[in-house]
Amino acid sequence: MKISIIDYGAGNLPSVERALRTLGADTNCVIRPEEIATASALVLPGVGHFSAFVTGLRERDLTAALRDAIARSVPILGICLGLQAMFAASAEAPGEQGLDLIHEDVQALPTNVKSPHIGWNQLRRLRESVLLHEIPEDAYFYFAHSYAAAATEPHTAAACDHGLPFAAVVEQHNLMAVQFHPEKSGEVGARVLRNFLEWAQ
Amino acid sequence: MTLARRIIPCLDVDAGRVVKGVEFGGLRDMSDPEELAARYNSEGADELILLDITASRDGRATFLETVSRVAEQLNIPFTAGGGIRRLEDGNAVLRAGADKVTVNTAAVARPELISELAAQFGSQAVVLSMDVKKANARWEVFVRGGAESSGRDAAAWAREGVSRGAGEILLTSIDRDGTCSGFDCSLTATIAAQVSVPVIASGGAKTFHDFLAVFDEGHADAALAASIFHTAEHSIGALKRYLAGRGVPVRLSR
Numbered sequence: 001m002k003i004s005i006i007d008y009g010a011g012n013l014p015s016v017e018r019a020l021r022t023l024g025a026d027t028n029c030v031i032r033p034e035e036i037a038t039a040s041a042l043v044l045p046g047v048g049h050f051s052a053f054v055t056g057l058r059e060r061d062l063t064a065a066l067r068d069a070i071a072r073s074v075p076i077l078g079i080c081l082g083l084q085a086m087f088a089a090s091a092e093a094p095g096e097q098g099l100d101l102i103h104e105d106v107q108a109l110p111t112n113v114k115s116p117h118i119g120w121n122q123l124r125r126l127r128e129s130v131l132l133h134e135i136p137e138d139a140y141f142y143f144a145h146s147y148a149a150a151a152t153e154p155h156t157a158a159a160c161d162h163g164l165p166f167a168a169v170v171e172q173h174n175l176m177a178v179q180f181h182p183e184k185s186g187e188v189g190a191r192v193l194r195n196f197l198e199w200a201q
Numbered sequence: 202m203t204l205a206r207r208i209i210p211c212l213d214v215d216a217g218r219v220v221k222g223v224e225f226g227g228l229r230d231m232s233d234p235e236e237l238a239a240r241y242n243s244e245g246a247d248e249l250i251l252l253d254i255t256a257s258r259d260g261r262a263t264f265l266e267t268v269s270r271v272a273e274q275l276n277i278p279f280t281a282g283g284g285i286r287r288l289e290d291g292n293a294v295l296r297a298g299a300d301k302v303t304v305n306t307a308a309v310a311r312p313e314l315i316s317e318l319a320a321q322f323g324s325q326a327v328v329l330s331m332d333v334k335k336a337n338a339r340w341e342v343f344v345r346g347g348a349e350s351s352g353r354d355a356a357a358w359a360r361e362g363v364s365r366g367a368g369e370i371l372l373t374s375i376d377r378d379g380t381c382s383g384f385d386c387s388l389t390a391t392i393a394a395q396v397s398v399p400v401i402a403s404g405g406a407k408t409f410h411d412f413l414a415v416f417d418e419g420h421a422d423a424a425l426a427a428s429i430f431h432t433a434e435h436s437i438g439a440l441k442r443y444l445a446g447r448g449v450p451v452r453l454s455r
Contacts, residue, residue: 012300014272014296014298015272015298015300018273019276022276047300047322047323047325047326048321048322048323048326049320049323111397114397114398114399114422115397115398116324116325116368116369116398116399117204118325118368118369118398118399118422119204119205119207119247119399119422119423120204120205120207120247120452121202121203121204121205122202122203123202124202140205140452142277142278144278144300144325144326144368145325146324146325146368160202161202162204181278183276184276184277184278184300185276185277186242186276186277186454187276187454189276190276
């Protein structure tokens, strides 16, 4: 099965692609709506600003194509800003619309902790998770973000705490997303990607 | 569940080779950057920093090639910099495979560089590197590899850098760098108390206790060292087990 990585110029695309290929995945980079319409599995990487991200998707007519793919039950993995884009909106860019696949907003991290939340942190499992299958409970994952979504259930499968609990792993039917960077999280990160690949088969 | 303190090896490179100076002088050829990067990645380093220490215009292509070859070896975060003067320089380093870019001298000369990079790539991708030395009874920011005082107060510059969008501060004590006399905990604690972003302490690491002190007394979020890891004097795994045994939250590789 081919894994199509959505390429709108995200900084972390090369590392995501390299990490997937190391696991033996057959990947290609896609940018046109018709490519998304025929994809069998999608990865949405992302770093940077919410506004640039959703504007980039909209200008390339990818917003509707992505929503259609989700509706067709195509497996999709969002990474970092790719998770935040699944939500309705973000405090980082008031007025801009996300994909709204989860009808909640992304908020700024609280001011009583260091922000950006940069570094390796642990997760708290809220329920059975596809992406965290066979990963030890105390494993560390690499985070680098200033905004986050609330750890609302049932779509949040695992939370992380930084000032407040936030959604670290989201799993809702065929929609999977992580706030951390699996491509930068060493061996456990590679296992998250492998779990996605095996589940998407 | 706690954010782990990070241990970050640093590769100072010149013309594709890792070198390490003592107090910013006397370069000594050490090793191959790819080889060291692969070793640190497997030993449990939490991140890797690669600095082009000569940062000559002619050496730019060689440095970018090194960034790209090192990136191939890593599945941990990777920061690169040295000689970043314009937005395009930062873009080139990120495109070559780095996750973050670090700025120093050029940001002091033109602080807007920090804002431009943060607007384009996000604060999480911008590390403000400051070389600091005691001068005129205060901590001053030095530029050009520690050769020249900028006349700026270190705490004020750290605050300005963060307000312009820097997502981390890489704080090097010039007085301690390469001396093996321990991190400057007092300087680190002073800057860490002034900013809302993580502070990476650098300069002077020699013993495991130096790392414990910079986390406990210096309130550092991360600690950087070069020579002591390169010479295999200390393994990163052994350092982390020492810290874990003394209550410092660290990521132990399995």
